[in-house]
Amino acid sequence: MSRTIKRLLLGLLKPAAAIANRLESWDRLWAHARLKAALDSALDSSVVVLGTPELHGSRNIHLGRDLFLYPGLYLETQERGRIEIGDGVVLSRGVHIVSYASVVLEDGVMVGEYTSIRDANHRIAEGHSVRDTGHDAKAIRIGRNVWIGRGAVILRGVTIGESAVIGANAVVTRDVPAHAVVGGVPARPIERARGG
Numbered sequence: 552m553s554r555t556i557k558r559l560l561l562g563l564l565k566p567a568a569a570i571a572n573r574l575e576s577w578d579r580l581w582a583h584a585r586l587k588a589a590l591d592s593a594l595d596s597s598v599v600v601l602g603t604p605e606l607h608g609s610r611n612i613h614l615g616r617d618l619f620l621y622p623g624l625y626l627e628t629q630e631r632g633r634i635e636i637g638d639g640v641v642l643s644r645g646v647h648i649v650s651y652a653s654v655v656l657e658d659g660v661m662v663g664e665y666t667s668i669r670d671a672n673h674r675i676a677e678g679h680s681v682r683d684t685g686h687d688a689k690a691i692r693i694g695r696n697v698w699i700g701r702g703a704v705i706l707r708g709v710t711i712g713e714s715a716v717i718g719a720n721a722v723v724t725r726d727v728p729a730h731a732v733v734g735g736v737p738a739r740p741i742e743r744a745r746g747g
Contacts, residue, residue, distance in 0.1 A: 590614070608632065611650075615640065615658070625649075632670070632688070636660075643701075651688035652707075660693050663701035663719065668693075670707045694729065 582603040587594040589606050595616040602622025606612070611628040615638035623645040628634055632650030636642075637658035644664045648654055651671035656662070671688035673681045689708035693699070697711050700719035711717065711727040718734025718741065727733050734741045 586620075612636075618642070621646075621664075629671075629686075630688070637695075650691075651686050653690040653692075655691070656693045657695040657697075657713075659696040660699070661697075662699045663703065665701060666699050666703045666705070668705040672707055700734075 579600060582600040583594070583596075583598065585603045586598075586600050586606075590610060590612055592613045594614055597616045598614060598618045598620065600620045602620075602624070604620060604624035604626055607625075607627040608629045609632065610626075611632060612626055612634045614636050617639045618636065619641045621642060621644040624642055625645075625647040626634055627647075627649045628651075629649075630651050633653045634648055634650050635653070635655045637656060637660070639659045640656050641661045642648075643662055643666070646662050646665070647667045647669070649667075649669045649671065654668055654670050662668075668691060670691045671686035674684040674687055675681060676684045687707070691705060691707065691709050693705070693711045694713035694715065696714045697717070698715075699705070699717040700721065702720040703717045704722045705711070705717070706722070706724050709723050709726060711723070712729030712731065714730050715727045716732040717723060717727070717738065718732070720736075721734045721738040722736045723733065723738045725737070727738070732741050733739060
């Protein structure tokens with residue numbers, strides 16, 4: 552395509568692009584309104600909703616202020632499960648949070664894309680389908696300012712201390728102390744890179 556034709560086409564498309572940009576703001580407002588209507592609890596106007604989250608189960612979900620919720624978010628509460636998200640939390644694209652007991656993310660937590668946080672495991676009983684054996688659940692608590700890397704998995708009963716860092720694709724099966732850096736499968740302590 553010649554530069555002249557490209558320049559002409561870009562000039563013609565500019566007004567349409569401006570309209571599309573304005574519609575993006577309406578999409579966010581619509582996503583916020585849909586989430587607010589779907590929850591029994593309040594949803595603060597400071598929450599940025601880039602795509603309507605997929606909600607399942609009892610919807611026992613409580614959201615703080617100044618959240619940033621990317622598209623593809625999946626939130627599910629079953630039985631007595633509860634999801635509680637503090638202020639200033641970022642939930643990136645494709646994050647899944649499932650609770651049968653309790654999942655708490657304290658203020659300032661940042662969760663990377665496609666992370667899975669689940670407080671229950673299926674029971675396994677000989678002669679029975681895994682689907683029909685129920686779940687064993689134990690609460691998860693993620694402390695203030697924790698950073699969870701892309702694709703991490705946080706399993707039942709885990710407590711992650713304040714300001715800890717969970718490496719990308721880590722599988723966290725046990726508690727992580729405050730300020731620790733962990734990675735791997737299963738997640739283990741790793742050293743922080745030393746600054747220059």
